Amino acid sequence: MKLRVALTTTDLSSLEHKQVVVSSPFGLTVQFENEKRVKTLSLNAAQQLKVSPRGEELDVVITGAGGRITASRVVVDMTKGGHSAFVNSIKRARAKGQEHAEYRGHEIDITPHRGHLRLTLVLDMEQYLKGVLESEIPSSYHIEALKAQAVAARTYALNPRISHEKDNADVCDSYLCCQYFAGHKAVGSAKHTQAIESTSGEILKYGTKAILALFSSNAGGYTSNYEDxxxxxxxxxxxxxxxxxxxxxxxxxxxxxxxxxxxxxxxxxxxxxxxxxxxxxxxxxxxxxxxxxxxxxxxxxxxxxxxxxxxxxxxxxxxxxxxxxxxxxxxxxxxxxxxxxxxxxxxxxxxxxxxxxxxxxxxxxxxxxxxxxxxxxxxxxxxxxxxxxxxxxxxxxxxxxxxxxxxxxxGVGLQQTGAQGMALLGKNYREILAHYFTNSQIHKIGS
Ligand SMILES: [Zn+2]
Structure with missing residues (x-):
């Protein structure tokens, strides 16, 4: 299952980018779309794609004598080479401080939007979940707590609190709106991957619909009613x-x-x-x-x-x-x-x-x-x-x-530190999810 993730600016508050700079150590294939035709160019590891808005079009500069192109849409194809790209114009917090964002996936779409740029990453659900777990919960937590988080995050992606349909996306990457997805670390955690793979395709439903799987860090001893x-x-x-x-x-x-x-x-x-x-x-x-x-x-x-x-x-x-x-x-x-x-x-x-x-x-x-x-x-x-x-x-x-x-x-829904406390007391992820999402049931996507 593929997801479209709208990427926000460095401060996580806006989908409108002033300029977008993309590169990849593996090189990139880029499609430049205009009304009638599509032009495809390859960039090497040393070259950068610099995109700026120009009216309702995109002004693209390719560094290293790559030239200048105008397009109505730019698609960065990540599938050749390493399935990986750096978005140098977005900074995300890492262990060493702020660094450029790094993403794995299929493609990055760049489109003009009211004098700014919109940036959408297309990737597989399970790959998206790796980024969410790395951003949201420490891999030092008990595996059952991580599994509970994986199921909640997978469910959230299918039914976010605020619809991103108008942005032509499923979710955004900001914790100010959706769940946090800061991209991918060079070396991911094996425990995060295990939590995602061992709950593969599992989501929470109430009746026939995916629930609104809200979560936060710590409820201070008592979770809250949604309506409060x-x-x-x-x-x-x-x-x-x-x-x-x-x-x-x-x-x-x-x-x-x-x-x-x-x-x-x-x-x-x-x-x-x-x-x-x-x-x-x-x-x-x-x-x-x-x-x-x-x-x-x-x-x-x-x-x-x-x-x-x-x-x-x-x-x-x-x-x-x-x-x-x-x-x-x-x-x-x-x-x-x-x-x-x-x-x-x-x-x-x-x-x-x-x-x-x-x-x-x-x-x-x-x-x-x-x-x-x-x-x-x-x-x-x-x-x-x-x-x-x-x-x-x-x-x-x-x-x-x-x-x-x-x-x-x-404090509404799943609590990460509470899930860890329950896991240490011997509860499994199903018991943890049943505690936080009363009367919801685990199903496989599509069932
Ligand atoms: Zn959002």
């Missing part, structure tokens, strides 16, 4: 309709499913106990990502939070979830208060009390993003399963805030 964290991908309505197999489950052995009814205060008491270690025996509590804290001086918070909230209030996707007080001013911060929580403890609504009135911030990722603070090198909070400790000066004014949190990521 995500808005509807089509309408952006929050909360969306619940999904029957993405239910909150405690990260421990249990005999029956339950979702205790509790107030936000009672749930907060429970996550405080978890944080302080009174209730620590969960599948994921071994992980360094299980709990964390950030100390923030009030001055720094006030300097950055208003700016971040203004930006979030301007973006169409996040605007509905930032509600300023009448007058729209952001005064001195007095207090943070989580006014609504999911059963897992995840904040659904956060009130920021300021001297100019109360701001409301809703939804997991928006709440996390509101705390972006370059001064503290913070892109967002690690999770929204949070509580606050306020410190005051001798005048009774807020001097600093400590945010304490459980988990890393949205």
């Amino acid at each position: 964290c995500f808005s509807d991908p089509k309408t952006n309505i929050f909360p969306p309709a619940p999904i029957p197999y993405l239910r909150a489950v405690p990260e421990k052995q249990q005999t029956s499913m339950y979702e205790p009814k509790a107030t936000a205060k009672e749930i907060e008491k429970r996550i405080k106990e978890s944080w302080h270690g009174q209730k620590h025996a969960t599948f994921d509590s071994w992980s360094p990502h299980f709990k964390w804290s950030v100390h923030m001086p009030a001055q720094s918070l006030e300097a950055h939070m208003h700016h971040e909230l203004s930006l979030l209030a301007k973006e169409p996707e996040t605007a509905p979830f930032v509600i300023p007080p009448e007058g729209g001013q952001f005064g001195h911060i007095q207090k943070f208060e989580v006014t609504q929580r999911g059963v897992s403890g995840v904040a659904i609504e956060l009130a920021i009390h300021t001297s100019q009135g109360q701001w409301l911030v809703k939804k997991e990722l928006v709440i996390r993003s509101a705390f972006k603070n370059p001064e503290l090198k913070l892109v967002r909070l690690k999770s929204a399963k949070i509580f606050f400790e306020h410190e005051h000066d001798h005048l009774g004014l807020l001097s600093s805030v400590t945010v304490r949190g459980l988990g890393w990521g949205h």
Whole structure:
């Protein structure tokens, strides 16, 4: 089965490239398509293909006296030689830091798109999964945890949260949107390959459809209901309709499913106990990502939070979830208060009390993003399963805030560190997947 993966820019935030540079140590065959004809050229290992947008066409330069060509579409054929290409214009994190992206597969399509370039990698599903596992989960994890991740990742590729049909692709490579696919390492891990091959073709279904196989790193002792964290991908309505197999489950052995009814205060008491270690025996509590804290001086918070909230209030996707007080001013911060929580403890609504009135911030990722603070090198909070400790000066004014949190990521669906904890307790990948995706079933693709 072949997949089309839309490749994002170095910061993983956009599909629109300014320039694309491709090369391969094995050489490449490249097709230049125009209205009526296709021209094919071969590049040697020392030559690079440099593509820039020119109106609705592509301006292509081949280095090393290869010449200049205009085309409406460029197809880099990777099948001759090593099935491998470097995209020198995209950098991806590697052990040695940022390096150019390296891909295995069949071809790379380059097309013009509104004054920019779009870049799509065509490769086999199992080859794509190797890149996802290398990017998403350490090969030091137990094989059963890796197998659970392989089945979830294969399922996700068939049914991503946001459709990429409009981009003429199945998925994109960014963890900000889909699952992370940073390309291929020169030497892949044998354990990742084993996890993919031993679950070959297996996906999760609910009824007759592939499930939405969401996953994250660590749920902080309790996974979250889908509708407590995500808005509807089509309408952006929050909360969306619940999904029957993405239910909150405690990260421990249990005999029956339950979702205790509790107030936000009672749930907060429970996550405080978890944080302080009174209730620590969960599948994921071994992980360094299980709990964390950030100390923030009030001055720094006030300097950055208003700016971040203004930006979030301007973006169409996040605007509905930032509600300023009448007058729209952001005064001195007095207090943070989580006014609504999911059963897992995840904040659904956060009130920021300021001297100019109360701001409301809703939804997991928006709440996390509101705390972006370059001064503290913070892109967002690690999770929204949070509580606050306020410190005051001798005048009774807020001097600093400590945010304490459980988990890393949205906490919905499969949890990588929890899967590892379960595997170490002797659970196999089927039991792990049944824990995280309630009532879903494993099927072979096409069955
Ligand atoms: Zn995507």
